[in-house]
Amino acid sequence: MLFSGAGELFQNIYIFTWDVLLALVNVVTPNKKPGTVVPHGLPGAGGKWPKFVAPKKGDSRSCCPALNALANHGILSHDGRNIKFTEITDTVRTTFNFAPSFCRFVPSFMAQKLHKNYKTDACDLADISLHNAIEHDASLTRQDAKFDPDQGKPYLPLINDLLASATGKDEDGNLMLTTGDLSRYSSKRRTEARATNPDFTLDTFHKLFGSSNSSTLLTIFGGKVADLEPFLTEERIPEQWEPRVRSRMGLTFLAFNRTVLTVEKGIKEGTAPITEETALLS
Template sequence: MKINLFLVASTAGVVLAGPKWPSLEPKGHHWLAPGPNDSRSPCPGLNALANHGYLPRNGREIDINAIRTAVSVAYNYAPATFDDAFKEAVDFKLTTTGNASTIHLADLAKHDNIEFDGSLSRNDIFFGDNNHFDAKIWAMTSARLKLNDSGPEKLENYVTVEVAAKAQAARVVDAKKANPSFNASANQMRGGPGTTALYLTTLWDDKAGAVPKSWIRAWFECGRIPYHEGYQPPATPLTGETIRNMFKQVASFQAKAT
């Protein structure tokens, strides 16, 4: 099963004013909100890379080498982890750059190629906009992830695989009820749990065996890599196999819940 960076639900543009703490961010990679002419995608991971300058900040004319370098330096993924994802976007002929070997980030919003119904943080294309952060959709996801809850116990401040898996499954149930044109395509069926597996893998805290809630909020709500909340890339490179193993865990929890 191919799970890729472009199958993650996302914020396409930053809608919340993010903090400016360049001293806590890698040199040359401070966070900046995208401008009105910058291109952003339905993927928080890619958007954050552009907002921090690991990808071109304008989000335009991105090639496979730029993706390789960005995911390796920022998230410590093995450079070729998302090669198939990029090639998939090219094969679908999503690019509007005029160059078959490059994409604009917004090209990834074309429905049911890489993007799909039931996103964690935006509405379905049926309602008119599948490429921008939707506060109402995210509020439901955030509540299920209990992102606003905290407590003295360490794990009260983290999201486990089980909680994340159930939140994603619940979002799909909601989308099916609200959207009379909901498309349960093969892309959607693998992409839903795949997006959850991907954000868990990318933001995973090995010591806790879970993901800090504050990291999830920064990533989804602000399109920001959560350096100021303590994020550092893992010491061991992440790979497609890492994502697939997480996918299996997510799918297992969802199967138990049905």
């Protein structure tokens, strides 16, 4: 056990050192040009995504909209089963333009929590919804596991409320979520979840993990509500969409954490009213 813990520590040191180097490369190299973020010849290149097929009975889906979308488009196995952790790393990298350090760390963490080997083992998407591993209470797109143990389907009342909270607009007048919007909505969500869920838990790690999840809506998706609506409600990638992060080496932890910490810093638990919708969950 001691060796295993030491191994994980050195692996994390390696990944985060790697991440800093990738962030430096991003500083000194030009961004990818619009239309070229997804590499040529891969699904999504030039904004051309494989056909969306909604999950069928028996298909495995997770608490993660991004992974579910990859399965719904057949970029990962459509049934969501027996997917290697290394395949998740490679596919998330090329589809969403996260940095390779980022794409290595998260599936490695998944494998660790599932007591599996990152390099050799596989999982079903539903496995990722292990409570208080990746999945956590007060999600912005799912009811708490107390009320929905499956976690494989988006909860539309929450998502619609989230999108309706957007206050920003871009230069073309498109409605946008902002860091302030996500902080306010996360405050409301945590307050309501704590009040209605007798089994509610949310430690510091999962608070930051929750803010990380919500921050991808601002970074990879740029906060644009018109793009987020199909992605969150149907777990479908919009036609002609491409990642909004165009950094040469992708979105690094170092760059990403600026958004995460801004969102988390703005969350004020206990200041949001209980709505009629969520009160019904108690």
